[in-house]
Amino acid sequence: MNDVDYEPPYLHPDYRSTELRAPKHEPVRLPDEWFHDAPGPVFGRIPVRDEDADLTRQHRGEPLGERIIITGRVLDSDAQPVRKTLVEVWQANAAGRYVDSADDHAAPLDPNFTGAGRALTDQDGFYRFVTVKPGAYPWRNHLNAWRPAHVHFSLFGPSLASRLVTQMYFPGDPLIPLDPILSSIPDPRGRELLIARLDLDTTVPEWALGYRWDIVLRGSRATPTEA
């Protein structure tokens, strides 16, 4: 059974780093019924503390930038909540600079911002992070290449096939149509799935704008009958 698939290809020449890293061989397809239900990695050794969900409270002072809340539900492809699954996020600071030592962009680091968070989804599949809106940053893919503001997400879900690493973008960002990484998704409806929406129900008045972004992981809870 093949549902709508919005996945990007491995080779997308507009994103130059794919050229020497995309495999040339087709992946070997394992019969669905063999591994449909293969359990995913046990991520329980990855520490998740309550304070990991608030990226504005990890240092002595508060980070500069626009404080925001990002929340949403993690669902399986039957739209059922994925409970107690790990959500990891990482991002640039408000100036568009990562703490990562590999980032040499000439924008300031913020001593009050690391930009990494972890949380488990709750009984209804909800996650929630407090952070600051990341800045756009330049990269060397082509002349004047700038990434739209984005937050990186990593999720496990219940099975090996549900593992997902992706990026969340912000609505109305004029860099979005210019980005070779988001544009690698052939179908515009697939790209839309990575853009959060401004949500006044999530927004806390006089404190932080809220963004809502739901995530659908591959696979369903349905247990195959075959042993």
Added chain:
Amino acid sequence: MTAPTPSQTVGPFFGFALPFANDAKASAGESPDAIRVEGQVLDGTGDPVGDALIEASQGDQFARCRTDGEGAFHFTVRKPVVSNGAPYLNITVFARGLLRHLHTRMYFPDEDGANRVDRVLALVDESRRHTLIARRDGAILRFDVRLQGEGETVFFAL
């Protein structure tokens, strides 16, 4: 069915966020039968991929490790016990330039008999099967991941 959220690259800047304490040890406790696995991630010209993330998992074991400037990674693991087929580890590869992660398997070199009858290995063209089997190198196992080209590692679609 709801469409799954599409994948995007892990990018180059995950190194400050995804590692965790003892992440390269696939099981928590000390275990006398733990094996060290070392490998290298290489691109289509044979150059090292210095910004990849590898996850190895099976049963109650899970390890996560980054590659260094030489594309080298290592983790320690116990050989999993399986009820049928050959023992193996699930290996997931993330990197800048990989818009979707890659899934492969690491089989063990001292399991010739079991490897010969494993139904997943049997699906793989015989000339490429060796890319899935680690090599014994003294006290350690070597398992390289070639993303593209000569000796390209076999990847699986789940």
